[in-house]
Amino acid sequence: MSHLFRKRRGRFPSGVPRALMVGLAAIAPGATVDAQPASPSNTIAYSSRKDYDGPLVLRLPASARMLGMANAGVASNDADALLYSPGMLTQARGVAMSLQRYGATATAGSFASVQTLGSLSVAVGAQHLQFSADPYDPVASVQQGGARLADGGAVLASSTAFTVGVGRAIRSYRFGAALKYAEERVDTWRDGVAALDIGLHKAFGQATLAVSLQNIGAGLDLQDFSGPLPTRLTIGYGGGLFPVWEKWDIGMQTQVSVERDGFVRPAGGVELGYVPIEGVALVMRSGLRLPREQDEPLATAGLGITVDRFSFDYALEPMRGGRPVSHRVGFRIK
Numbered sequence: 001m002s003h004l005f006r007k008r009r010g011r012f013p014s015g016v017p018r019a020l021m022v023g024l025a026a027i028a029p030g031a032t033v034d035a036q037p038a039s040p041s042n043t044i045a046y047s048s049r050k051d052y053d054g055p056l057v058l059r060l061p062a063s064a065r066m067l068g069m070a071n072a073g074v075a076s077n078d079a080d081a082l083l084y085s086p087g088m089l090t091q092a093r094g095v096a097m098s099l100q101r102y103g104a105t106a107t108a109g110s111f112a113s114v115q116t117l118g119s120l121s122v123a124v125g126a127q128h129l130q131f132s133a134d135p136y137d138p139v140a141s142v143q144q145g146g147a148r149l150a151d152g153g154a155v156l157a158s159s160t161a162f163t164v165g166v167g168r169a170i171r172s173y174r175f176g177a178a179l180k181y182a183e184e185r186v187d188t189w190r191d192g193v194a195a196l197d198i199g200l201h202k203a204f205g206q207a208t209l210a211v212s213l214q215n216i217g218a219g220l221d222l223q224d225f226s227g228p229l230p231t232r233l234t235i236g237y238g239g240g241l242f243p244v245w246e247k248w249d250i251g252m253q254t255q256v257s258v259e260r261d262g263f264v265r266p267a268g269g270v271e272l273g274y275v276p277i278e279g280v281a282l283v284m285r286s287g288l289r290l291p292r293e294q295d296e297p298l299a300t301a302g303l304g305i306t307v308d309r310f311s312f313d314y315a316l317e318p319m320r321g322g323r324p325v326s327h328r329v330g331f332r333i334k
Contacts, residue, residue, distance in 0.1 A: 068302020069269025087199025
């Protein structure tokens with residue numbers, strides 16, 4: 001892949017003998033003659049790097065409730081189902097929003113709303129990430145996903161997606177599609193792309209079997225580097241909360257995703273609800289997933305409280321590698 005920035009090559013004066021050049025290299029093997037400017041807007045020397053899947057916001061969690069269950073949300077029945085699988089839009093109603101902090105340097109947020117229009121369920125949503133990056137390698141944050149966001153830097157960057165979706169039930173099947181515009185900004189460079197999500201769902205017992213294909217489309221082309229969209233095929237099964245015993249309810253989400261490069265990522269979680277009085281539930285959540293990114297956590301956890309039609313959620317990602325825990329809070333209205 002071509003470099004984001006062209007390399008400056010150092011030159012020895014023409015009068016320096018070849019033997020002296022070899023000797024200098026032998027006694028200072030770690031030295032470099034590449035220039036190291038302090039701003040990515042100038043020329044910076046880089047080693048080769050792989051393509052990255054972007055925009056980054058499409059790889060981050062979009063729901064506090066689902067993050068508490070390892071971000072397994074393909075069978076979600078909340079408004080933010082739009083951001084996981086549009087096939088569930090016929091089951092979803094209301095509004096969902098959440099906010100997540102990655103240390104002191106990055107903030108991500110999401111919003112989704114679903115309404116009924118005749119036989120259709122229509123939804124709109126948005127996701128936004130504001131962060132800063134290393135001026136000598138501003139793309140590294142994007143390459144390594146959410147875990148790297150807490151590192152910060154001097155380069156301002158953002159990642160945004162706007163989504164419109166529609167769902168309809170045909171007999172016992174639920175179909176949905178969502179069109180999104182996603183954009184990545186790194187310093188003074190910017191590029192945006194259109195992408196498509198499709199979903200198919202069918203009820204099995206009290207839960208739902210789901211198939212979702214997300215982020216179909218051409219990738220980014222930003223300055224001298226490019227990367228594909230984070231396309232993934234996901235099969236999942238989940239539902240809840242369901243009554244199991246007196247004042248206790250239970251729910252679960254399980255899924256397996258196959259990403260563009262063939263990486264297989266299983267994830268799943270459970271939520272246990274305590275119902276002290278009718279209309280009020282206290283919920284505990286936990287989940288496990290196969291980490292993909294460096295320093296990404298294996299486990300997540302969360303809490304929630306529901307009062308009538310209103311729900312408040314909290315989830316955490318305990319990042320590894322000495323990085324701070326990432327916290328997400330959310331609010332839902334059914």
